[in-house]
Amino acid sequence: MTDIAGSKATVTLDVARTNPADRSHFEVPxxxxxxxxxxxxxxxxxxxxxxxxxxxxxxxxxxxxCAVVINGREALACQTSLGEIDGGTLRIExxxxxxxxxxxxxxxxxxxxxxxxxxxxxxPREPDRRDLPVIPPASNERTTIEAxxxxxxxxxxxxxxxxxxxxxxxxxxxxxxxxxxxxxEERDGAGAARLKEIAAEVHSLGGDAIARAESVCPAAIPLSxxxxxxxxxxxxxxxxx
Amino acid sequence: MVYDPxxxxxxxxxxxxxxxTHVQSLTCDVLIIGGGGAxxxxxxxxxDSAPDLDIVLASKGLFGKSGCTRMVQGGYNVVLHEDxxxxxxYDDTIRGGSLINNQELAWTLVTQxxxxxxxxxxxxGCTFDRNADGTIHQRALAGQSFNRTIHRGDLTxxxxxxxxxxQALVRDIELLNExxxxxxxxxxxxxxxxxxxxxxxxxxxxxxxxxxxxxxxTGGAAPLYRITAASLEKSGDGLAMAYRAxxxxxxxxxxxxxxxxxxxxxxxxxxxxxxxxxxxxxxxxLNANHERYMEHYDPEKMERxxxxxxxxxxxxxxxxGRGTASxxxxxxxxxxxxxxLLKSSPGMYARCLTVGTDxxxxxxxxxxxxxxxxxxxxxxxxxxxxxxxxxxxxxxAGGVHGANRLGGNGVAESMVFGAIAGESIARHAREGTRAxxxxxxxxxxxxxxxxxxxxxxxxFKLKNRLRALAWDYLGILRDADGLAGAxxxxxxxxxxxxxxxxxxxxxxxxxxxxxxxxxxxxxxxxLIGTAASAREESRGSHFREDIPDSDDRFLVNFxxxxxxxxxPNTEPRPVDFTRRTPEALRDETxxxx
Numbered sequence: 001m002t003d004i005a006g007s008k009a010t011v012t013l014d015v016a017r018t019n020p021a022d023r024s025h026f027e028v029p030x031x032x033x034x035x036x037x038x039x040x041x042x043x044x045x046x047x048x049x050x051x052x053x054x055x056x057x058x059x060x061x062x063x064x065x066c067a068v069v070i071n072g073r074e075a076l077a078c079q080t081s082l083g084e085i086d087g088g089t090l091r092i093e094x095x096x097x098x099x100x101x102x103x104x105x106x107x108x109x110x111x112x113x114x115x116x117x118x119x120x121x122x123x124p125r126e127p128d129r130r131d132l133p134v135i136p137p138a139s140n141e142r143t144t145i146e147a148x149x150x151x152x153x154x155x156x157x158x159x160x161x162x163x164x165x166x167x168x169x170x171x172x173x174x175x176x177x178x179x180x181x182x183x184x185e186e187r188d189g190a191g192a193a194r195l196k197e198i199a200a201e202v203h204s205l206g207g208d209a210i211a212r213a214e215s216v217c218p219a220a221i222p223l224s225x226x227x228x229x230x231x232x233x234x235x236x237x238x239x240x241x
Numbered sequence: 242m243v244y245d246p247x248x249x250x251x252x253x254x255x256x257x258x259x260x261x262t263h264v265q266s267l268t269c270d271v272l273i274i275g276g277g278g279a280x281x282x283x284x285x286x287x288x289d290s291a292p293d294l295d296i297v298l299a300s301k302g303l304f305g306k307s308g309c310t311r312m313v314q315g316g317y318n319v320v321l322h323e324d325x326x327x328x329x330x331y332d333d334t335i336r337g338g339s340l341i342n343n344q345e346l347a348w349t350l351v352t353q354x355x356x357x358x359x360x361x362x363x364x365x366g367c368t369f370d371r372n373a374d375g376t377i378h379q380r381a382l383a384g385q386s387f388n389r390t391i392h393r394g395d396l397t398x399x400x401x402x403x404x405x406x407x408q409a410l411v412r413d414i415e416l417l418n419e420x421x422x423x424x425x426x427x428x429x430x431x432x433x434x435x436x437x438x439x440x441x442x443x444x445x446x447x448x449x450x451x452x453x454x455x456x457x458x459t460g461g462a463a464p465l466y467r468i469t470a471a472s473l474e475k476s477g478d479g480l481a482m483a484y485r486a487x488x489x490x491x492x493x494x495x496x497x498x499x500x501x502x503x504x505x506x507x508x509x510x511x512x513x514x515x516x517x518x519x520x521x522x523x524x525x526x527l528n529a530n531h532e533r534y535m536e537h538y539d540p541e542k543m544e545r546x547x548x549x550x551x552x553x554x555x556x557x558x559x560x561x562g563r564g565t566a567s568x569x570x571x572x573x574x575x576x577x578x579x580x581x582l583l584k585s586s587p588g589m590y591a592r593c594l595t596v597g598t599d600x601x602x603x604x605x606x607x608x609x610x611x612x613x614x615x616x617x618x619x620x621x622x623x624x625x626x627x628x629x630x631x632x633x634x635x636x637x638a639g640g641v642h643g644a645n646r647l648g649g650n651g652v653a654e655s656m657v658f659g660a661i662a663g664e665s666i667a668r669h670a671r672e673g674t675r676a677x678x679x680x681x682x683x684x685x686x687x688x689x690x691x692x693x694x695x696x697x698x699x700x701f702k703l704k705n706r707l708r709a710l711a712w713d714y715l716g717i718l719r720d721a722d723g724l725a726g727a728x729x730x731x732x733x734x735x736x737x738x739x740x741x742x743x744x745x746x747x748x749x750x751x752x753x754x755x756x757x758x759x760x761x762x763x764x765x766x767x768l769i770g771t772a773a774s775a776r777e778e779s780r781g782s783h784f785r786e787d788i789p790d791s792d793d794r795f796l797v798n799f800x801x802x803x804x805x806x807x808x809p810n811t812e813p814r815p816v817d818f819t820r821r822t823p824e825a826l827r828d829e830t831x832x833x834x
Contacts, residue, residue, distance in 0.1 A: 031507025122366030
């Protein structure tokens with residue numbers, strides 16, 4: 001074990017278990033100055049409790065599988081350094097608003113169903129096209145799309161607004177963001193048809209809630225901007241009749 | 242569509258051979274096991290070519306989140322420019338593979354790669370990087386005679402898998418998350434596949450999936466090695482299932498190590514790849530004495546040589562005592578400048594900053610890292626395996642890349658062969674019938690999983706021992722003694738694992754998952770070890786320190802299958818030079834300046 005100058009040699013994990021009444025505590029040695037919350041969870045599982053349930057895959061912030069709530073805030077376990085955390089104890093809970101399956105692992109089905117309900121997928125205008133469209137990256141449409149791109153569907157946004165908006169009642173910020181991208185996408189053939197279905201959700205989602213979702217987004221997607229732009233698109237669409 | 246197995250699947254009371262409780266069954270036309278790029282592409286193509294079929298995709302992790310397509314950085318090799326040609330791409334691929342690629346599979350790869358890019362862009366909405374005038378941007382990766390790699394920054398996989406996942410979600414495809422394949426079901430003859438036994442990680446329920454066609458697209462077994470770039474939930478499950486079902490394998494000695502895995506001691510981040518574009522753009526590799534050591538190994542191509550040579554050179558420097566304290570070497574990109582690095586490799590720049598390294602001002606400590614399995618299940622150009630009704634695509638299949646894969650050809654393989662496999666399984670399911678499965682075989686597999694034991698944590702320790710063993714003896718530098726010793730130690734580890742009573746608790750039990758992973762990895766390790774012993778020469782990623790030269794007598798592929806004692810039979814089969822003779826490709830690939 002390396003004792004890192006200026007930091008604690010161990011960190012305490014306070015982890016929620018499947019039964020909300022149960023919690024487990026682990027004293028985890030800091031293996032590296034750059035160790036992540038994921039490393040601490042893995043150490044606890046390999047050395048203390050082989051039943052501890054947490055989910056991860058890529059370990060480099062690309063897959064979003066390890067999103068949890070760390071000291072009250074949604075974050076990717078693989079991207080959160082132990083050294084960033086204030087205080088000696090890390091409280092780790094599963095994402096909010098999604099059913100828990102095993103300890104820190106939630107059922108992501110309602111989140112994915114939101115994406116499916118929203119039809120947040122390209123409906124191709126030219127599916128048989130056999131070359132690549134010319135897409136100038138500096139065009140207004142493209143810069144709008146690119147500013148919103150990069151979602152890793154981790155579910156942090158729906159967790160952050162779980163108190164205001166139930167996942168089952170709408171489609172969620174990630175799906176709304178994708179619909180905005182598609183509204184500007186010239187290769188998409190569905191046009192504004194999808195926007196009608198989500199108008200009520202767009203208008204009911206509060207500015208504070210979406211700002212909170214944005215603040216925890218590991219891909220730093222400007223979700224507040226997405227909501228504003230959707231509102232304006234829906235208004236334009238209504239004006240046109 | 243995403244289903245809960247409990248909702249999608251009904252209990253089958255007429256199955257008396259299923260003695261235990263918590264047994265479910267489902268019937269489908271097409272069963273896809275895997276959740277990465279090849280599996281999703283196959284599911285989409287199967288659905289589009291035959292919308293009436295019942296398609297079930299069972300993913301060990303979350304669909305689209307597990308597997309390695311999502312982690313693709315460098316990009317996708319495809320001929321799009323008028324000055325490039327599929328012949329050039331083909332020759333680069335075969336030369337890169339040290340001439341033992343399956344020439345028909347490689348031809349399929351290079352000729353169909355453009356089709357899949359048009360589909361990803363026009364039908365799925367992927368956007369790869371453009372030049373300022375809106376035309377496609379193509380960059381340099383190693384071993385290529387033309388800059389033909391399309392990409393999206395240095396995080397290409399997120400774009401591909403995000404768009405594939407949403408296309409799967411809006412189709413009528415049953416997506417089972419965190420449900421792994423345990424073993425294939427066969428008919429009474431043992432030669433036709435009839436489905437698979439699946440396990441739901443959380444509920445612990447076993448699911449008997451009765452299917453007309455089964456596709457294995459679970460990914461390879463790079464996590465067999467102590468240091469790996471791959472997504473760590475992968476454990477060669479498709480390979481091991483196919484092995485136990487009697488399928489033939491090819492090129493299993495060929496495991497690719499990427500030259501530049503980030504070193505982060507004591508973290509799961511260790512071994513994750515820093516993309517090849519950094520070397521393509523002119524990055525240098527230095528040993529601990531700050532010497533640009535590639536001068537001694539490949540003075541012409543230097544750092545832009547193929548992955549096998551660059552990885553081996555790095556390992557030799559480390560072995561010779563010229564490595565860093567953490568057994569690494571340095572990647573030096575400081576001379577490329579901060580502005581260029583932030584523009585061309587923003588993802589890598591950010592990742593290095595999180596481990597205290599600023600690429601623009603600091604040397605980056607890296608190590609070769611287990612990356613990609615070239616070897617795999619023997620397939621034809623329709624992704625058929627040697628078991629009737631069983632198909633394989635992506636890293637589960639072997640032969641496309643020969644002895645070494647070019648950067649950018651991996652995701653192209655997953656897309657091209659995923660699409661082919663989707664159409665093949667749909668055709669097979671439409672034309673074929675569901676064979677009744679052999680209940681004795683199912684009973685044996687099920688009995689093995691009936692447990693009464695405790696949860697011990699031992700599988701984690703045994704798997705770590707296995708990974709250290711593979712790194713030391715089945716890795717970049719091999720020799721006859723090491724391979725023989727590793728074979729014995731594999732038997733020992735397998736014995737110790739077998740002595741652990743199967744745990745009584747099947748659901749929500751990572752200890753059990755780890756054990757099943759280790760069992761599969763042991764099967765894969767045996768295939769690798771025996772093929773590596775049989776190849777008494779050095780070629781591509783397979784390097785024998787005791788026989789360091791290539792030998793034309795080994796222009797063969799080693800074909801393996803399981804024998805009655807559980808060990809592989811290994812036989813050489815001459816390479817079929819259907820499109821290029823070895824003489825035509827003796828010259829080295831010319832790398833553009």
